[in-house]
Amino acid sequence: MPITRVVADALGVVTICLVAVLVLLGVFCTVYLLYFRKRIRSQGLIWLNYFSGPWIIRIALISFAIWWGVWEIIRLNLLRREGRILDALNSKWQESICKCYIISNLGIAEPCLFLTLVFLLRASLQRSGTLNRKSNARTAGCIILFCLPMFILQLVVILVEPKYSENSYMNKLPPYFFNTAFSKTKNNNNVTICTYPLLSSIILGLFGTVLTTYLFWIGRQILHLVINKGLKKRVYTLVFSVSVLFILRVLLLGLSVLPEPENLLFDAIAFMGFFVFLSCLGVGICVLAYLPVVDSLAVRNLRSDVEARCNDEYNDAISLMSTRSPLEESTIISPGRNSGDSPNRGSMEKDETSRAFVELSSCNPSWH
Numbered sequence: 077m078p079i080t081r082v083v084a085d086a087l088g089v090v091t092i093c094l095v096a097v098l099v100l101l102g103v104f105c106t107v108y109l110l111y112f113r114k115r116i117r118s119q120g121l122i123w124l125n126y127f128s129g130p131w132i133i134r135i136a137l138i139s140f141a142i143w144w145g146v147w148e149i150i151r152l153n154l155l156r157r158e159g160r161i162l163d164a165l166n167s168k169w170q171e172s173i174c175k176c177y178i179i180s181n182l183g184i185a186e187p188c189l190f191l192t193l194v195f196l197l198r199a200s201l202q203r204s205g206t207l208n209r210k211s212n213a214r215t216a217g218c219i220i221l222f223c224l225p226m227f228i229l230q231l232v233v234i235l236v237e238p239k240y241s242e243n244s245y246m247n248k249l250p251p252y253f254f255n256t257a258f259s260k261t262k263n264n265n266n267v268t269i270c271t272y273p274l275l276s277s278i279i280l281g282l283f284g285t286v287l288t289t290y291l292f293w294i295g296r297q298i299l300h301l302v303i304n305k306g307l308k309k310r311v312y313t314l315v316f317s318v319s320v321l322f323i324l325r326v327l328l329l330g331l332s333v334l335p336e337p338e339n340l341l342f343d344a345i346a347f348m349g350f351f352v353f354l355s356c357l358g359v360g361i362c363v364l365a366y367l368p369v370v371d372s373l374a375v376r377n378l379r380s381d382v383e384a385r386c387n388d389e390y391n392d393a394i395s396l397m398s399t400r401s402p403l404e405e406s407t408i409i410s411p412g413r414n415s416g417d418s419p420n421r422g423s424m425e426k427d428e429t430s431r432a433f434v435e436l437s438s439c440n441p442s443w444h
Contacts, residue, residue, distance in 0.1 A: 080338075080339075080340045083340055083343070084153060084154070084340065084343045085154050085157070087343055087344070087347045088152040088153065088154030088155075089154070090347070091148060091149065091152060091347065091350060092149055092152070092154075094350075094351070094354055095145035095146070095148060095149055095354075098141060098142065098145045098354060098357065098358070099142050099145060101358070101361060102138040102139075102141055102142050102361065105134075105138055105361055105365045105366050106135055106138055108366065108369055109131050109134055109135060109365065109369060110131075112131075112369045112372065112373065113131055130196060130199050130211075130212060130215070131212075132212040132216070133192060133195060133196055133199075133212060133215050133216065134196065134364065134365040136188075136192055136216065136219075137189065137192040137193065137196065137360065137361065137364065137365060138361060138365060140185050140188045140189045140192060141189060141357045141361065143180070143185050144181055144185035144186065144189065144353075144357070145354075147177050147180045147181050147185065148181070148350055150162075150173060150177060151174070151177045151181075151270045153269055153270075153343070156170060156267065156268060156269075166266065167259050167266040167268050170257065170259075170266075170268035171256070171257040171259065171268060173270075174256045174257040174268070174270035174271070175234045175237075175256050175257070177256075177270055178230060178233070178234060178256050178272070178273065178276055179227070179230050179231060179234060182226075182230055182272075182276050182277075182279075182280050183226055183227045183229070183230030183231065183276075184223060184226075184227055186280065186325075186353070187222075187223045187226040187227075187280075187283060188219055188220075188223050189357065189360075190283075190284065190287050190318075190322060191218075191219045191222055191223060191287070192219055193291075193314075193318055193360045193364065194287055194290060194291055194294065195215050195218065195219060196364045197291070197294050197295070197298070197311075197314065197315075197364065198294050199215075200298060201294070201297060201298065201301075226279065226280070226283055229279050230276055230279065233254060233273055233275050233276050233279070234256065236254060237254040237255065237256060237273070250274075250333075252271070252273070252274050252333035253273060253274045253275045254273050254275060255271055255273060256270065256271060256272075256273055257269065257270055257271060258271050258336075258337035258338070260338065267338075269337040269338065269342075271332070271333070271337050272329045272330075272332050272333070272346075274330060274333050276329075277326055277329040277330040278330070280326050280329070281323070281326040281327075281330070284322050284323055284326055285323075288319045288322065288323065291315055291318065291319055292315060292319065294315075295311055295312075295314075295315035298311050299311055299312075310363050310367065313359065313363065314359060314360065314363045314364070317355070317356060317359045318356050318359065318360060321352045321353065321355055321356035321359075322353070322356055324352050325349050325352050325353040325356070328345050328346075328348050328349035328352065329349050331345055332345045332346055332349070
């Protein structure tokens with residue numbers, strides 16, 4: 077077996093393992109989000125609704141990520157080897173799968189993922205807009221609406237490819253501008269390799285440039301409002317990682333047209349493009365889907381500790397006042413003793429008692 081094929085198959089196995097990790101992370105975060113929402117409803121933690129408001133959009137982000145990962149596995153040459161799953165399909169069907177991959181990932185999944193990340197980051201600037209279902213539905217509608225031009229443009233690239241050889245004007249462009257698959261007959265077997273049309277990469281790059289500019293603007297707005305250093309680090313990490321990794325992904329897809337598709341360099345560039353975008357998704361899911369839930373539960377536990385401490389102080393003060401009541405009665409029964417000090421002392425005790433009740437009422441949540 078040639079060394080090129082061994083390395084290509086190894087990269088395919090690593091890709092499948094990384095997608096499996098992404099799926100497990102997505103399932104875990106989805107279960108965690110649903111658990112958090114159920115806990116809010118069952119325990120009446122209404123004041124945490126702000127943090128669980130965009131839960132549908134967070135699950136949509138995870139769903140798009142899993143969808144993207146599944147299609148990355150379908151694209152692999154590993155599944156097209158002799159005796160593998162997609163080997164039973166003829167070259168036409170395999171080329172159709174490559175076209176569906178371009179439309180699915182470059183036309184739908186990746187634009188929707190970037191848009192979802194931007195909308196989730198933008199939601200943190202809103203004070204009350206993320207609390208209801210209408211806001212989630214409106215955000216989902218905006219994501220689909222803004223993704224629609226990308227889907228149409230990628231579809232046009234796919235539909236134009238068959239007419240490339242027939243149109244004399246389009247023949248002036250190199251074939252890698254439109255080719256979505258590379259087919260070759262080797263040892264009486266048709267080998268089909270999915271490629272990235274340069275025109276599709278250019279369209280995705282323009283889309284990413286516009287959204288990256290908007291993402292930097294949102295990040296700047298958030299950094300002006302955030303005081304906590306930990307949150308500032310998260311915003312910096314999210315903005316720079318998403319922006320840099322997404323642009324790097326587009327550049328790698330554009331560079332993939334330089335080597336031959338059956339060359340090891342092509343597999344290496346394609347894998348690097350996959351890995352950088354996978355890293356971008358991992359950062360986005362952790363910062364925007366997992367960590368907000370962790371912070372909310374930590375705030376909830378902190379508030380429970382404060383309420384428990386106030387209740388303990390309230391009970392201690394009540395028990396202290398109950399032990400002082402016999403002394404107060406003895407003072408009232410014998411007014412002749414220290415008669416000059418009794419009026420002032422009584423007023424001081426009355427003021428201290430009323431002040432104690434005011435302080436305790438602010439601690440006891442049942443009095444609010």
